[in-house]
Amino acid sequence: MKDAQINLIELPPEALKTGPGRGRAADRKPVIDIQNVRKSFGGNQVLKDVSLQVHDQEVVCLIGSSGSGKSTLLRCINQLEFIDSGRISFRDELVGTVERAGVLHEASPALTMRQRRKIGMVFQNFNLFGHMTALQNVAAGPRLALGTPKAEAHQAALALLSMLGLAEKTNLYPSQLSGGQQQRVAIARALAMKPDVLLMDEPTSALDPELVQEVLDAIRMLAANGMTMVIVTHEMGLVRDIADRVTFMHQGVIAEQGSVDEIFGAPKTIALRNFVGGRRH
Template sequence: MSNDIIVKAVDVTKHFGNFLALDKVNLEVTRGEVSCIIGPSGSGKSTLLRCINLLERLDGGAIWVNNELVGYRREGDRLHEISDVEISQQRRRIGMVFQRFNLFPHMTALENIVEGPVQVLGEPARQARERAETLLERVGLADKKDHYPSELSGGQQQRVAIARAMGMQPDLILFDEPTSALDPELVSEVLDVMRDLASSGMTMIVVTHEMGFARNVANTVTFMEAGKVVETGLASEVLSTPKSARTAEFIKAVQS
């Protein structure tokens, strides 16, 4: 596998009972790329992210991150599931930003960012705190470092969540519809932070309905429906001249 490819998914399959959530999904993301995944609700977009981040076990296929097989260890011709400790080690390099922020309610904004580097990476507290303060300044929340999540707006909480993901110094950040839980007037402040992150060269996979963000920031766009990849390609091509009639129908409906 090329060193430029940071994520490679091959024939990824996932069932929830009798429901086929992912049906032989293939995806490649190169280092420094912003890859947006679009599609209707229930199409498997979030499930794919959760599989990349080892929050869900695969039922078929395989995923590599940084040329390392995710969730399994190969011994000869056989694959063996890795332990929870090994999963945690793999997950360290993959940041994730959820729809509902998932901040620790009993911790301040600063403490939320410091917790992972200190407890998971073993970083000295002073060093983690200094970087956390820098990250809060970067997302425009330096003056909110001692505020608890309940004292912050939804947009501010999501910006803290992004700073928290960045605090782990990941190779890749996954965004699962990061603006879907926000009031419309708060969406832009989160998207602005994501644009800044993209311009810095961070590799990002973004599940989103924000077509403007996908059009202006994404390198590639993948359209999914019913657990399958219907179309994938350069953002400019997929969003302007989609090959699939179903992709065109979805984009028109979302933009109208």
């Protein structure tokens, strides 16, 4: 990155990863468990019986053409959209719904807010508060949602911004930052809530090409340090570098999923062969 050298996130040694797949066990309970989820907007069924599991320290990359349901699936996990049917669980607790007499009902706002604290979200378009500095943007969540004292929240925010190469930008407003810097502030803001899982929805799609690399470097650093992530991305180089598992979505279903080698080296469906064939770089 251009602004500063990145320091690694402080995690226990056993959590550190030296490559895709480290830290994941097939028999481990999933952090996120998605079962038979369906979601429609009007007459358009966007998700069709989707099931997916994500484990601790696993990086799952969702790929596929526009309109395949990738972003909608992330929004359902983070309860920005209410599913029509199926179940989404986070550490064995239903997400966004509660079950009464065998029927699922939308969860209360209080429960939704509590669950969202453990499932961070990074959006395409940064969504920073324009009237707040970078430091204030990152510290706002812990202060308002967790009741963290101001001094403690600011100290933690400073550490995160420094880790992401933004030590010199803490007192600048979003309008004074490049797109890549704004996205790194957004990542720091999500991390400030100490989430168990980080969801990223096309985190580089709104950036000019010359700014993409600094955000990709930040994501690679998080993956190397054991952050559990579900990432929707069109950056196939990033997918090859960090994914423990690649999930290819096509027309609202999971058409294929597997390792990087399986997805890019031996695609089984025509849809995936066509998708990969057009994205060799």
